[in-house]
Amino acid sequence: MATIAVTDASFADDVLNSDKPVLVDFWADWCGPCKMIAPALEEISEELADKVTIAKVDIMDSTDTAAKFGVQSIPLMVLFKNGEPVAQKLGAAPKSQLKGWLESVL
Template sequence: MPTKAVTDASFEADVLNSDTPVLVDFWADWCGPCKMIGPALEEISEELEGKVTIAKMDIMANPDVPGKMGVQSIPYLVLFKDGEPVAQKLGAAPKSQLKGWIESEI
């Protein structure tokens, strides 16, 4: 399953009310490291299908949720379980590190 685009309007339904854990990638088009980890997150989304949903939120198009969450720097990854943020990771990392971190948290 490819990554899912999430907006301020869909955040509650797509993330907070999800039955499975959701990893939200807060990103922006101008962010080089965000673009660097994008393909890795797509692959991880396929590999962990059914275990976790990987969602991407463009902070420029959707300022409300990142503002409420205090997102200061990107890429910023937040794992939600049962509507609660349970783990965060700031900055880019190789695919193996990202996948290992996600698997250890879900």
């Protein structure tokens, strides 16, 4: 399963009410580092599809969600379990680091 696009309207259903952990990537079209990690997140979403859903929230389109979680710098990845944010990682990193971090907090 590839990454899913999440909006203010779908955030509760897609993330907070998910039956498995969801990694939310807060990003924007103008953010270079966000674009750098996008292919890695796509690959990780395929490799860990049975363990986690990876969702992308465009902070320019979904300003309410970005504000609710205090997003000030991007890319910001927040892992939600049972509707609660349990871990976060700020900034771009190589795929191996992103995957290692995600596996360590799942």
